[in-house]
Amino acid sequence: MQLLKDRILNEGQVVGDDVLKVDMFLNHQIDIPLLDEMGKEFHRLFGDREINKIVTIESSGIAIACMAARYFQVPVIFAKKGKSRNIGDDLYVSSVYSFTRLDSYLITVSKKYLSAQDNILIIDDFLANGHALSGILDIANQAGATVKGIGIAIEKAFQGGGDRLRKKGLDIQSLATIESIRDGKITLADQ
């Protein structure tokens, strides 16, 4: 998606060797018209799959998922993060390892909102090593829900998570794919 690629190249900030900060339009300040276009693009990619729910993970996925959900006319469910004190029988739970935090955290979805009747689209802001996405897939699997597609805003292809999950047969579509970050320079696929 050219609009997103342009924003990444013009405004994205590289921190260290592999961190891309896009908090000027996606992760902290949110550019609504841009996210609206991203939502429209996800609908173009996945709109024919009879999706009845969009699933994302707090916090940065929520805005993108909501803007996309307007086009799909379906509800959004966001997995909650954190070591909740009251994990009960009524929740699907998975553990996600975070390289940023150097720690694992739990994600949870209430059993009320995800079941074997659901055909879901998973949406998230970043796909890097794929740990967060694997956690969501684990929860979808526990629920028996059918994953009809996975829409990612920015994939960091050099961290390998996307390829590893595609080999399992998942249809992952990323609006912008970063091939490499070297010496502060971002190289996108199909630039």
Place this chain on the structure above:
Amino acid sequence: MQLLKDRILNEGQVVGDDVLKVDMFLNHQIDIPLLDEMGKEFHRLFGDREINKIVTIESSGIAIACMAARYFQVPVIFAKKGKSRNIGDDLYVSSVYSFTRLDSYLITVSKKYLSAQDNILIIDDFLANGHALSGILDIANQAGATVKGIGIAIEKAFQGGGDRLRKKGLDIQSLATIESIRDGKITLADQ
């Protein structure tokens, strides 16, 4: 706002003496058409105030703020929660006490995205004791930003935060106000 009041009365779940769960349409599963109407209502209430940014707090405020921002045609900034390892000079920081967690947490906003030039609308999902809102107001004050209004989805009036902050001259508009929760029964203002 009648639509929201009806949803609270029909679907809201009371837990214990004072907790209202609305995770079937607001806090976990998100009903997009409802939030769109809420965004439209916030625009009706605050649309004439030359607001240039909407400020909220992760996670549950993000969806409402984004749906409102479509009507205001302004960006959303969400304050980040948590004890970040890299608090630097580039962040406004405030501390919020949470009765739910029985602990304080930090909220932060990058100095890049809030300044004395900004006229902001603060949007959040709940107003109870007002601690989270006071944290955002503290950050707005640090930035020198002008708070043009505060839009709340659900105010729990019996916890007193709204009245305390209104006495300071703040214009707080809540789409649904809960007068009391007793024996599992929710009583709304102007029902």
